[in-house]
Structures are given as structure tokens and as C-alpha cells.
Amino acid sequence: MTDSSAHSESLQHSRPEAEHIAHVMPMRLLVGVFLTLLVLTFATVAATWVDLEPWNLAIALAIATVKATLVALYFMHLRYDHPFNALILVTALVFLAIFLGGALTDSLQYQPEIERFQESRQP
Amino acid sequence: MGAFCHMANPEYQPNLAHHYQSYGQQFAAGKMGMWIFLLTEILLFGGLFCAYAVYRANHPEIFIYAHHFLDKNLGAINTAVLILSSFTMAWAVRSAQLNHRKLLMTMLSLTLLCACGFLGIKFVEYKHKWEDGLLWASRYDPVGHSEPADQAVEAPDGTEGAPPMAHGEGPRYAGIFFSIYFLMTGLHGLHVLAGMGAITWILVRAAKGHFSSVYFGPVDYVGLYWHLVDLIWIYLFPLLYLIH
Numbered sequence: 001m002t003d004s005s006a007h008s009e010s011l012q013h014s015r016p017e018a019e020h021i022a023h024v025m026p027m028r029l030l031v032g033v034f035l036t037l038l039v040l041t042f043a044t045v046a047a048t049w050v051d052l053e054p055w056n057l058a059i060a061l062a063i064a065t066v067k068a069t070l071v072a073l074y075f076m077h078l079r080y081d082h083p084f085n086a087l088i089l090v091t092a093l094v095f096l097a098i099f100l101g102g103a104l105t106d107s108l109q110y111q112p113e114i115e116r117f118q119e120s121r122q123p
Numbered sequence: 124m125g126a127f128c129h130m131a132n133p134e135y136q137p138n139l140a141h142h143y144q145s146y147g148q149q150f151a152a153g154k155m156g157m158w159i160f161l162l163t164e165i166l167l168f169g170g171l172f173c174a175y176a177v178y179r180a181n182h183p184e185i186f187i188y189a190h191h192f193l194d195k196n197l198g199a200i201n202t203a204v205l206i207l208s209s210f211t212m213a214w215a216v217r218s219a220q221l222n223h224r225k226l227l228m229t230m231l232s233l234t235l236l237c238a239c240g241f242l243g244i245k246f247v248e249y250k251h252k253w254e255d256g257l258l259w260a261s262r263y264d265p266v267g268h269s270e271p272a273d274q275a276v277e278a279p280d281g282t283e284g285a286p287p288m289a290h291g292e293g294p295r296y297a298g299i300f301f302s303i304y305f306l307m308t309g310l311h312g313l314h315v316l317a318g319m320g321a322i323t324w325i326l327v328r329a330a331k332g333h334f335s336s337v338y339f340g341p342v343d344y345v346g347l348y349w350h351l352v353d354l355i356w357i358y359l360f361p362l363l364y365l366i367h
Contacts (some may be wrong), residue, residue, distance in 0.1 A: 048195075107180070
């Protein structure tokens, strides 16, 4: 890949270049992230071939989180961005965690009662 | 107003909105707006992830039973296709930043192609489930002859054979797994469709030569959205297809 922006058709000389506006991802880094994501996809499939109960779900989620982090940091540029954008993402995840945590705690609390009720109704 | 600015200011720049001081400021503001939109998207999917988490925590046996009806191989291929499309999208953003218009258009087209491939594979999966009556809870009616996913038998894990299933067998409420499956993958599929629309729009604008190394915001914002769609699939794949 050549980076020379020889043809600057719509550009005027006085204007700033892209680097002044946002970080341009080096090609090698993009390819590296892409290949890593493919390897991790294979790893997450391979992890189901072995029985690691009760860790299988945790491993699958950990691999997914590594993949998601790579996508967010490099494909989505967060690593080079103003940190406020990362803060927005983290805010979303924090509230998602509160939502999931609350709903799970609550439903697990009354689930045994539901099961007892259903068993009592079975003939 | 545009014409007025043009006359008043010989250095009028059509792609720089007048309320921004610089291209950099315009880009940063647009990007932040996009991230706030992505926040709402995460919370939208969050509701479905919550349904998934609550149901799986309370009924793990249904998930272990029902996931055998999903084709791991197709799921893995679709994951790779979507990752490839994210890669070409990131490359497209880079091309826009560097004024490579042809390369930008090639990369956007490849991204669209991957998106079509993803939806095509998804269609094959949905069709299979439709034929076997593996639908959402109210229409869950497995056809008697359907072996629980020949795929599961072929799957190299070998550790757990899929349970045999005749009409009406399987754990109670197994249909709710498919309700969750169709809602999550369906909403995700709609997002893929919307993303394809947005990428087509960017492709048309790129063909018209709208973008340059100072004005590539829309390419970047659509890219962010596309990566989020990929990111959500990265979680959907192990959660739905790879249950152990």
C-alpha cells in the first residue's frame, strides 16, 4: 500500500491534511487487528470442543470481550480519539451492567418460588 | 444562505458548516454525536441481552438443549464475514482520509458484499428453522422428523450428542429460546440492513467526489455504526451458537 495522496482533486492547498483532524490508522495495524480477530474467532469455537465446565461461558465471554475491545480501540479509533468518546461507551456499559445485574439478582431471587408453584400444579 | 456565504467569503468551503471553526471541530462534534447514538443502540440491545441473561440463568437446560439446532459452522463463517466487513470498512475510512477515492469506493463495495453474504447465510439458517418449525414460542412446533440439527452430530465436539427429539419432546418452554434467538438475530439483521443503506449512501457520495482528507466525517460515522453491528454479533455468536 502506498500512502501517497498524489491526487488531491478536491483539495485546496491551504487546507489541513487528515492527520490534523483525526488519526489515520496504519495499514499494518489494521491487518494485524483483522487477523487477530479471525484467530480469536477460531479460538472461541475451539474452546467449545473441550469440556471446561463451569468455565466455558466465562471463556467464551472473555474472548468476545477481547475481540470487542480490539474492534473498539482500533477499528473504532477509540485509542486515538478524544477520551470523551470512550467515556460515552463506558457509560453505556456501566448502565448495561446495572440493568443486567439488577434484573438477574431479582429474577434469581424469586425463581425457586416459581418452580415450587409449577411443581405443585403438575399432576 | 450558502450563496450568500459564497459571495461574502471567497474561501467559502461547502463542506464546512458555518457554525464550526474548523474541519477538526466539525469532525469531533459529529463523531461525539455518533457515539451518543451508539450508546442508545447498546442500551436497545441491552434489553434483549437482559432477557437472554435472565432466561439462561433460570433455565440453563433449555439453552443447552436448543442450541443444538443452530449451525455452529454457519455461525462461525458469518462471524468471519462480519469481521472481514469491519476490516474493509476501517480500510474505507483510511482511504477517505488519504483521498484515495477509488480505493474508498472499492472498500465500501466489498463491505456491502460481505453484508449481503452475511444476510444470505442468515437467510439459509432462518429458512431451515422455518421448515423445521423451530420458531418463536407462540409458533414453536418442531416437525417430528427433524433430527436435532444434523450439524450437532457432525460438530467436532462429540462430547455431548444432541438429544433425540420427536414431536413435542424437549424441555418445557424450549420455544422461548427461539423467541430470544429470533429477536436478537432479527434486530441485529435489521441493523445490518440499515447499515447497508448507510454504506450505499456513502458510496454514492464517494462516487460524486464529496469526500476529501478534510471532510470524511460521514464515512467515519457510518464506519462506527458498522463496527458496532459487528461488535454486537461478536457477543451474539458465542452466546447463541456456542453454548456448552
